[in-house]
Amino acid sequence: MIVLNINGNPEQIEADPHTPLLYVLRDDLKLNAAKFGCGLGQCGACTVLVDHEPVFSCLLPISVLEGRYIRTVEGLGTADKPGPVQRAFIDEQAAQCGYCIAGMVMRAQGLLEHNAAPTEAQIRDYMAPNLCRCGTQMRILRAVRRAAKAMTASLDPIHEASK
Amino acid sequence: MNAPAQVSLTRRLFLATGGAVVVSFAVAPSGAVAQEGAMPAAPGTPPLPGSLKTSPMLDSWIAMDGQGRVTVFTGKAELGQGISTALIQCAAEELDVNVDAITLVTADTERTPNEGYTAGSHSMQDSGTAILNAAAQVRGILIELAATRLNLPANQLHAKSSAVLADDGRSVSYKDLVTGQDFHRPAGPTSPLKDPRTFTVIGKSMPRVDIPGKVTGAPMYVQDMRPDGMLHARVVRPPNYGAKLTQLDTGAIEKMPGVVKVVRDGSFLAVAAQGEFQAIQALHALSADAQWDQTGTLPDPATIYDYVRALPSNDTTILNQGAPGQQGVRALRATYHRPYQSHGSIGPSCAVALYDGGKMTVWTHTQGVYPLRDTLADMLHVPKEQVHCIQVEGSGCYGHNAADDVAADAALIARAIPGRPIRVQWMREDEHGWEPFAPLMISQAAASLDDSGKIVSWQYDVWSNTHNMRPAGPAGNLLAARYLAQPFPEPAPQPIPQPEGGGDRNGIPLYRVPNARVVSHFIPAMPLRVSAMRGLGAYHNVFSIESFIDELADAAKADPVEFRLRHLDDPRARDVIMKVRDEFGWETNAKLPRGRGRGFAFARYKNLAAYCAIALELDVERETGNVTLGRVVTAVDSGQAVNPDGIRNQIEGAIVQSASWSLYEEVTFDRNGITSRDWSSYPILRFPAMPASVDVHIIDRPGERFLGTGEAGQGPMAAAIANAVFSATGARIRDLPLSARRIKTAIGV
Numbered sequence: 016m017i018v019l020n021i022n023g024n025p026e027q028i029e030a031d032p033h034t035p036l037l038y039v040l041r042d043d044l045k046l047n048a049a050k051f052g053c054g055l056g057q058c059g060a061c062t063v064l065v066d067h068e069p070v071f072s073c074l075l076p077i078s079v080l081e082g083r084y085i086r087t088v089e090g091l092g093t094a095d096k097p098g099p100v101q102r103a104f105i106d107e108q109a110a111q112c113g114y115c116i117a118g119m120v121m122r123a124q125g126l127l128e129h130n131a132a133p134t135e136a137q138i139r140d141y142m143a144p145n146l147c148r149c150g151t152q153m154r155i156l157r158a159v160r161r162a163a164k165a166m167t168a169s170l171d172p173i174h175e176a177s178k
Numbered sequence: 179m180n181a182p183a184q185v186s187l188t189r190r191l192f193l194a195t196g197g198a199v200v201v202s203f204a205v206a207p208s209g210a211v212a213q214e215g216a217m218p219a220a221p222g223t224p225p226l227p228g229s230l231k232t233s234p235m236l237d238s239w240i241a242m243d244g245q246g247r248v249t250v251f252t253g254k255a256e257l258g259q260g261i262s263t264a265l266i267q268c269a270a271e272e273l274d275v276n277v278d279a280i281t282l283v284t285a286d287t288e289r290t291p292n293e294g295y296t297a298g299s300h301s302m303q304d305s306g307t308a309i310l311n312a313a314a315q316v317r318g319i320l321i322e323l324a325a326t327r328l329n330l331p332a333n334q335l336h337a338k339s340s341a342v343l344a345d346d347g348r349s350v351s352y353k354d355l356v357t358g359q360d361f362h363r364p365a366g367p368t369s370p371l372k373d374p375r376t377f378t379v380i381g382k383s384m385p386r387v388d389i390p391g392k393v394t395g396a397p398m399y400v401q402d403m404r405p406d407g408m409l410h411a412r413v414v415r416p417p418n419y420g421a422k423l424t425q426l427d428t429g430a431i432e433k434m435p436g437v438v439k440v441v442r443d444g445s446f447l448a449v450a451a452q453g454e455f456q457a458i459q460a461l462h463a464l465s466a467d468a469q470w471d472q473t474g475t476l477p478d479p480a481t482i483y484d485y486v487r488a489l490p491s492n493d494t495t496i497l498n499q500g501a502p503g504q505q506g507v508r509a510l511r512a513t514y515h516r517p518y519q520s521h522g523s524i525g526p527s528c529a530v531a532l533y534d535g536g537k538m539t540v541w542t543h544t545q546g547v548y549p550l551r552d553t554l555a556d557m558l559h560v561p562k563e564q565v566h567c568i569q570v571e572g573s574g575c576y577g578h579n580a581a582d583d584v585a586a587d588a589a590l591i592a593r594a595i596p597g598r599p600i601r602v603q604w605m606r607e608d609e610h611g612w613e614p615f616a617p618l619m620i621s622q623a624a625a626s627l628d629d630s631g632k633i634v635s636w637q638y639d640v641w642s643n644t645h646n647m648r649p650a651g652p653a654g655n656l657l658a659a660r661y662l663a664q665p666f667p668e669p670a671p672q673p674i675p676q677p678e679g680g681g682d683r684n685g686i687p688l689y690r691v692p693n694a695r696v697v698s699h700f701i702p703a704m705p706l707r708v709s710a711m712r713g714l715g716a717y718h719n720v721f722s723i724e725s726f727i728d729e730l731a732d733a734a735k736a737d738p739v740e741f742r743l744r745h746l747d748d749p750r751a752r753d754v755i756m757k758v759r760d761e762f763g764w765e766t767n768a769k770l771p772r773g774r775g776r777g778f779a780f781a782r783y784k785n786l787a788a789y790c791a792i793a794l795e796l797d798v799e800r801e802t803g804n805v806t807l808g809r810v811v812t813a814v815d816s817g818q819a820v821n822p823d824g825i826r827n828q829i830e831g832a833i834v835q836s837a838s839w840s841l842y843e844e845v846t847f848d849r850n851g852i853t854s855r856d857w858s859s860y861p862i863l864r865f866p867a868m869p870a871s872v873d874v875h876i877i878d879r880p881g882e883r884f885l886g887t888g889e890a891g892q893g894p895m896a897a898a899i900a901n902a903v904f905s906a907t908g909a910r911i912r913d914l915p916l917s918a919r920r921i922k923t924a925i926g927v
Binding site for chain 2: 093120
């Protein structure tokens with residue numbers, strides 16, 4: 016048995032240690048956000064954060080994840096109380112079919128935890144591993160910029176007061 | 179957020195039964211199932227608006243319970259295009275209820291009208307029009323009921339916020355008016371529609387009802403279903419189209435952890451297991467064990483265009499006017515090619531099926547629950563009443579991808595394991611390798627200019643396979659059915675006739691050409707599996723015609739925007755072009771930095787739906803041929819705009835998706851099979867290559883009929899890119915995609 020820290024909760028997992036994290040999240044823990052897209056680390060639909068780094072959960076076996084801090088979209092907020100990145104995606108209406116969106120939100124979250132004020136080029140480079148087929152990328156870029164602004168403002172009372 | 183209006187999986191599976199007037203779907207008159215084309219009117223019936231033609235009962239569309247909650251039924255599917263939100267807006271506007279009071283039920287063969295396929299940008303035209311008119315007529319019924327209740331003439335009453343108000347100050351709420359089967363009556367030929375100038379919901383951007391769930395991990399997709407007792411299954415597809423399973427030893431595989439059953443029927447091979455990863459491991463073991471007789475080879479990819487063009491074709495002259503052979507002072511001729519291209523859904527196709535008590539229930543992201551039901555029934559040799567198809571969202575499909583095929587897979591496996599829900603999802607390499615691709619296309623354009631720089635004659639020929647192999651009854655359109663021990667033959671391909679057209683969609687120019695001939699060459703034989711992809715033939719034909727128009731403008735030494743306007747009479751076409759010209763700041767003979775180009779293109783989708791014009795600029799790096807997209811400016815006229823931000827989202831998406839198709843995408847194959855089986859062998863546009871900006875300008879036409887938006891942008895975007903590459907480099911590239919290698923070769927660096 017392996018104990019995983021998922022969104023701050025210890026979860027006891029019975030699965031084969033070779034099982035990629037994605038299947039444990041979806042099938043054992045019934046968390047829907049991370050999606051199977053390719054199983055090859057090429058599309059990012061399965062992106063989650065491990066110790067603040069975006070990873071492809073479709074490839075990463077749970078055997079290497081004990082004790083590490085794993086976060087999924089479910090850990091960022093809910094439809095009633097969305098987190099700042101989720102809020103920005105809603106405000107920008109940054110989804111069509113939305114199958115890629117949980118992965119996009121997690122990669123954006125990872126970016127903004129490393130770099131609170133990314134440039135446009137830094138956002139585009141950082142988001143490059145994640146694919147969207149509906150063509151929602153222009154909105155996703157706007158959502159990341161909006162989230163960066165909102166998160167910076169909430170961290171910085173002087174900036175907030177000066178608005 | 180508007181929680182009550184959310185179309186989540188749980189809500190969709192919830193059947194409201196407590197109220198007074200929830201009536202299950204009234205059976206529609208039988209008739210042809212609409213494919214990509216318009217809904218046919220049943221003979222002898224009055225010309226009702228939209229899909230009321232085929233499903234005239236008002237309670238097929240709208241139900242209201244004793245709490246005042248409204249259920250709206252649509253036979254169309256939410257595919258990520260935002261149709262749910264726009265349909266809720268139509269109902270809320272004409273019913274005078276808050277959007278939060280509405281629950282929308284999408285395509286379900288036991289609950290909703292049969293609206294055929296959700297395709298061809300028809301949803302607003304068919305379903306939106308039906309719901310708009312049904313809602314207005316239901317409001318009329320509620321006012322009549324109130325008139326009786328209040329003993330007042332109807333003209334002293336009006337509806338507002340789920341109530342009928344009288345001029346004398348009295349009011350009665352909808353929930354107190356509905357008592358029984360009030361809406362169980364056929365729609366009348368006319369509806370008391372509101373004056374569009376009074377609209378408060380239609381024409382205003384409304385946040386999409388599905389987005390909060392999608393960004394927070396709600397169970398929105400068929401992929402997220404996990405009913406009790408569900409098993410995960412995977413299908414072992416053959417190595418290529420013609421392969422047959424010869425030998426298989428399943429003994430060791432059936433002992434693998436979690437494996438419940440190996441299902442084999444001829445060359446259809448699948449495995450079901452308790453866990454999803456267990457099913458995948460068993461799939462890999464089965465793939466390694468299975469022996470196939472690999473007969474049949476594909477044509478040589480190096481000469482594929484010549485090969486396809488030499489196949490027998492059925493030729494139809496779809497336009498013949500004046501003297502097409504008329505000579506001017508300057509003649510041009512050009513040939514354009516488009517390769518096989520992939521829908522490339524991010525999520526491989528998925529379905530859940532349950533065979534229980536002789537009934538097959540299938541949860542599916544198909545675009546057409548009714549035609550899928552009929553086709554599954556044929557495959558399973560059961561009456562169609564024993565098959566129930568329920569549409570649940572999946573990953574975006576952009577046309578006929580593997581959604582129907584995976585539903586067939588799930589049904590076959592479920593039949594072999596009764597009583598257990600079976601969830602099947604395809605693997606990435608199968609989605610890329612087995613989906614029905616957008617057909618390869620070839621076109622040839624010839625035209626003459628007179629000495630005033632006007633087009634005097636036009637000849638256009640287009641060669642294409644069918645763009646419609648969608649299931650419509652015979653099982654052979656489902657992939658698995660062709661590999662069973664008792665295989666179903668693939669039905670003969672059929673063209674989609676004009677005016678909508680298939681391979682010849684948008685083959686007729688909208689420009690004024692006095693002498694013109696357009697011939698559609700329909701090629702029945704299909705070397706690769708093909709079917710409908712967003713825009714069908716319009717993508718290639720608009721690419722060809724709008725490239726050729728630029729070539730003609732260049733030959734006439736005219737500005738390409740002015741040249742288009744010179745040949746266009748339709749004021750709405752002119753309006754989108756002039757809007758883009760002005761918003762982009764298009765100047766004749768603008769001086770651009772070295773390596774930069776600008777391009778313009780226009781089309782009216784199908785020549786009868788939305789108008790779209792695009793101007794863009796881009797930079798070409800001469801050493802590599804790499805294109806960097808700059809700003810993109812577009813204008814669209816979709817008739818009456820219902821959800822403007824929804825239209826913007828669709829057009830932005832069309833522009834980005836078409837940029838990807840047009841710059842990168844080509845299905846690859848060798849004699850043994852498809853070789854583009856993942857995102858490294860079939861690359862698509864990634865974030866660093868996105869345009870600098872995309873500005874969408876909507877020309878709203880209040881009161882005009884809905885024209886549909888989903889497919890308006892793809893063709894113009896392809897041509898605008900090609901025209902801009904010409905502007906940047908002087909090289910005219912007539913073959914898609916405009917890859918860096920192709921551009922580098924063309925400019926000869």
